[in-house]
Every structure is written in C-alpha cells, then in structure tokens.
Amino acid sequence: xxxxxxxxxxxxxxxxxxxxxxxxxxxxxxxxxxxxxxxxxxxxxxxxxxxxxxxxxxxxxxxxxxxxxxxxxxxxxxxxxxxxxxxxxxxxxxxxxxxxxxxxxxxxxxxxxxxxxxxxxxxxxxxxxxxxxxxxxxxxxxxxxxxxxxxxxxxxxxxxxxxxxxxxxxxxxxxxxxxxxxxxxxxxxxxxxxxxxx
Ligand SMILES: Cc1cc2nc3c(=O)[nH]c(=O)nc-3n(C[C@H](O)[C@H](O)[C@H](O)COP(=O)(O)O)c2cc1C
Numbered sequence: 485x486x487x488x489x490x491x492x493x494x495x496x497x498x499x500x501x502x503x504x505x506x507x508x509x510x511x512x513x514x515x516x517x518x519x520x521x522x523x524x525x526x527x528x529x530x531x532x533x534x535x536x537x538x539x540x541x542x543x544x545x546x547x548x549x550x551x552x553x554x555x556x557x558x559x560x561x562x563x564x565x566x567x568x569x570x571x572x573x574x575x576x577x578x579x580x581x582x583x584x585x586x587x588x589x590x591x592x593x594x595x596x597x598x599x600x601x602x603x604x605x606x607x608x609x610x611x612x613x614x615x616x617x618x619x620x621x622x623x624x625x626x627x628x629x630x631x632x633x634x635x636x637x638x639x640x641x642x643x644x645x646x647x648x649x650x651x652x653x654x655x656x657x658x659x660x661x662x663x664x665x666x667x668x669x670x671x672x673x674x675x676x677x678x679x680x681x682x
Pocket of ligand 1: 495497498
C-alpha cells in the first residue's frame, strides 16, 4: 500500500509539513510505503484554462514545471493525505494551483477515482477557518471521485491543528491526536478496500 502525503505550505519545515509527516509516520508504522512532497520547493504554475489537456493532445498540459512529477506520484498512490495552512480561511494559493492543474487526471478517465483521501489543516487561530480548509481539500477529492475519511475516535472532519510560528503545532497535543487518528482511518480504509479487491 502506497500513501502519498503532500504539504501545501510554502514554508518547507513549517507546521503543515510537521503534521503531514506525522500522519505518514503512523501509516509507515502500520506497514504502508510512504512518500512525502512539500510544495515549498516545487514550481507550480497556475492553470489558465488554455484547454490543451484534451484527448487529441493525450491530455497533456503544455506547462513546463514540477506538476507532472507530482501527478505521477498521485496516480501511483493508493491514498493521499493532503495538508494546508489556512490562508484567509482557504487552502494556500500554491495548493489551489496544484489542485487546478490536476484537471487532466479527471478528464482522462478519473485517474484518482477510488483512492482514499484524508485532509489536514493548520491555522494560527483556534477558529481560523481550519474546517473550511478541510472542506476545500475534500471538495477537490470529491470531484476526483476519491473516498474521503475523517479522524477515527476523535471523529470529526480530519486533522486540525493550531499553530502560528514554525513548529508551534508540536505543542498542540489535541490537534496532533486528530492528525494521528486521521492517519489510522486512512490506513484502515485503504487496507479494507485493497482486501476487497483481492
Ligand atoms: C497569507 C496568510 C493568511 C493566513 N490566514 C489565516 C487564517 O485565515 N486563519 C488562521 O488561523 N491562520 C491564518 N494564517 C496563519 C497560518 O495559517 C499559520 O501561520 C500556519 O501555521 C502556517 O502553516 P505553515 O507553517 O505550514 O506554513 C495565515 C497566514 C498567512 C501567511
């Protein structure tokens, strides 16, 4: 089982990275193969609706940046764990740009269909819009026909933490627990689905 974690923060070693890596750590302990991508050092140009990613062009996007490599990793994963900082109660612009660039995967026979998805959000304020951020990520997953899970036992919408400065989330015990519980749910759901396929 392959689980890909993506941090949508432009801060490489920031709170989102810490949280996504924690979730991946739990999945690895349970036996998953994991991979982590930080968008901080990736070039992601935004989709400008040029409409080149159509069947006659093999759904290829003409932009030359780091997105194709990320899309390949998404396609080969069984589950995705995606995290973002709250930026004005939405996902970061960088993550939104990546989401828009996944259009070819949807157009070309829903290549993320059936993959399990979990979402993580961190904000500097306790009520800084983290639930809206999760909803942004989950909406993207729904439009790709992915299967969304929340956090087991703490049983809400996914991983939610509070932290403003780099590393703050380490002290948010309750938030960290939701991230760990999200990872358990992602792992268990993916296992169950793979079992059913065999
Ligand atoms: C442009 C911008 C907008 C932000 N908007 C919010 C917000 O709406 N709600 C919130 O709680 N925190 C907000 N923050 C704070 C970040 O979410 C917070 O610092 C977070 O820990 C950053 O995560 P990172 O370390 O992974 O980059 C904002 C930060 C920036 C730079």
